Amino acid sequence: MKKIFKILPLALLISGAVQAGTENPWYVGARVGGTSFDNVDGELKGKDLDKDDWGGGLFVGYNVNSWFGLEAGYTYLGQADYLNDGFEVQGIDLVGKFTYEVLPQFDIYAKAGGFVYDADNSVTNNDESGIAPTAGVGAEYFFNDDLSARIEYQYYNQIGDTQQPGESDVHFYGLSLVYHWGAPAPMPVVEAPEPTPEPEPQPQPEIITIEAVGAILPFAFDSNKLTQEDINLLQPVVKQxxxxPDTKLYVVGHTDSRGSVEYNQKLSEERASVVAGYVAKQVGIAESRIVVQGRGELEPVASNDTEQGRAQNRRVEVFVPSFEVTKL
Known part of the structure; x- marks a missing residue:
């Protein structure tokens, strides 16, 4: 148990150094002051004790919000002397801290929690460890956002054991110096800024849908020639x-079912390429805006059993899909 109390102060300082580089509501401090042993019981009762000594310790804390925080630290509470020996107490504070802001730079607070103690009686050579309740009050003054000072009193209830090594209340009263980083320090009172006029409402953009435009160009049997009639049918598409300029043109060629599948696929691609070539060269539409496809005999729109149906299937479909534009 004693090893833990010897290592803890160093661990608290290392913990504070690690956290100092981050924007968190942490703080670290050191305190020193006087201690007094009271209500002594057990083997120490009735002995002529020197009940006053000095004490101090190190602590780290974390502000959960503006009024509540958590603290942990090592505290040495001194000893009640008897002859050349005494009853010595040290331990670890684990408390909650409740804060009330009196002024922008001045707080009062209360603390409550537990004290994991090690009580050593060198008179009887007995040692006792345990947990005792503790509570305290204090006041804190902020020099700036990073540095503050405290004056405080803390009470430790019945530390030790009535049989061995003895038992006592301990009172601590002292001063603390605290360093904060990222802690919610009290803010100075500032005047509210004058209200700014409401900005005038901005016109909302209107989204307009441009309808799709297309045409179906008929082709003669086994032909990939573009006729004047086809060119006339293309004009609404060309205007679109x-x-x-951001639109794309889709050109899809088709055939009837006469001939082999391979031949018809090639013929449908040739028909689509002829139409796309006209639009690119004669109209001046960039080839990157034209998508050319051949579907062969796979997508008939009429029966291939009649001449009339086959004539409808020999075609090139051209279209610009619908799209939306924003108008202010």
Whole structure:
């Protein structure tokens, strides 16, 4: 148990150093002051004790919010002397801290929690460890956002054992110096800024849908020639492409079912390429805006059993899909 109390102060300082580089509501401090042993019982009762000594310790804390925080630290509470020996107490504080802001730079607070103690009676050579309740009050003054000082009193109830090594209340009263980083320090009172006029409402953009435009160009049997009639049917599509430079043109060729599947696939691609070539060269539409496909005989729109149906299937479909534009 004694090894733990010897190592803890160093661990608390290392913990504070690790956290100092982050924007967190942490703080670290040191305190020193006087101690007094009271209500002594057990083997120490009735002995002529020197009940006053000095004490101090190190602590770290974390502010959960503006009024509540958690603290842990090592505290040495001194000893009640008897002849050349005494009853010595040290331990670890684990408390909650409740804060009330009186002024922008001045707080009062209360603490309550537990004290994991080690009580050593060198008169009887007995040692006792345990947990005792503790509570305290204090006041804190902030020099700036990073540094504050405290004056405080803390009470430790019945530390030790009535049989061995003895038992006593301990009172601590002293001063603390605290360093904060990222802690919610009291804010100075500032005047509220004058209200700014509400900005005038901005016109909301209107989204307009441009309808799709397309045409179906018929082709003669086994032909990939573009006729004047086909060119006339293309004009609404061409106007759409010229009016909206971001649009794309889709050109899809088809055939009837006469001939082999391979031949018809090639013929459908040739028909689509002829139409795409006209739009690119004669109209001046960039080839990157044209998508060319051949579907062969796979997508008939009429029966291939009649001449009339086969004529409808020999075609090239051209279209610009619908799209939306924003108008202010």
């Amino acid at each position: 492409l010229q009016a909206y």
